Amino acid sequence: MVSLLDGVRLVPKFFDDNEQAALLATIRAIVKKAPLFVPRMPKTGKPMSVRMSNCGRLGWVTDKEGGYRYQKTHPTTGKPWPKIPEKLLTAWQQLADYSAPPEACLINYYSADAKMGMHQDRDENNFDAPIVSVSLGDDCLFRIGSDKKSGPTNSFRLESGDVILLEGPARMAFHGVDRIYPGTSTLLKSDGRINLTLRRVNMP
Ligand code: MD6
Numbered sequence: 001m002v003s004l005l006d007g008v009r010l011v012p013k014f015f016d017d018n019e020q021a022a023l024l025a026t027i028r029a030i031v032k033k034a035p036l037f038v039p040r041m042p043k044t045g046k047p048m049s050v051r052m053s054n055c056g057r058l059g060w061v062t063d064k065e066g067g068y069r070y071q072k073t074h075p076t077t078g079k080p081w082p083k084i085p086e087k088l089l090t091a092w093q094q095l096a097d098y099s100a101p102p103e104a105c106l107i108n109y110y111s112a113d114a115k116m117g118m119h120q121d122r123d124e125n126n127f128d129a130p131i132v133s134v135s136l137g138d139d140c141l142f143r144i145g146s147d148k149k150s151g152p153t154n155s156f157r158l159e160s161g162d163v164i165l166l167e168g169p170a171r172m173a174f175h176g177v178d179r180i181y182p183g184t185s186t187l188l189k190s191d192g193r194i195n196l197t198l199r200r201v202n203m204p
């Protein structure tokens, strides 16, 4: 475990190769039931370059009319989200040091040229719990600053199997994914990256 900045913990290769493959299989099964959708920016309706799905009691969604929010059902199928895989619940228990389990797991899928702009995770009613984030597939360049929109940032590479936690002073830090590095992992059948972000939405 490495403490990169105050409140940013990196656990390199928390999941070994076999665990990554098993986790990927469960995520594929989830995405069969809850297909990836194209998230759209509030008001403008501009599509993001990542595609998303969720598992857990609540899922994070965004569209032109409704904006950023958590909801209990998939935006196109209308069905409840599939359950969070046991492996992820166990990882949260081991790493999060929090009294309650995660309620939401956002699944972000990056194709070779996808990225994610700098943002804060602030749609939750609970900022006390950490956010636990898992990387699978190609490496990415992750950037993180402070809780102010401008100012200095740090960036580092995240690899398949790595877990990072944002907690305490870093819980509201702006962060984003500048790029992925296609071809740096053989976990997925083709280029791409999957990020799994576990969150507590409500106070326990
Ligand atoms: C990603 N991650 O790694 C995007 N948010 O693809 C996030 O947006 C994120 O990694 C909150 C906490 C940790 C994260």
Ligand code: FE
Pocket: 119, 120, 121, 175
């Ligand atoms: Fe985020």
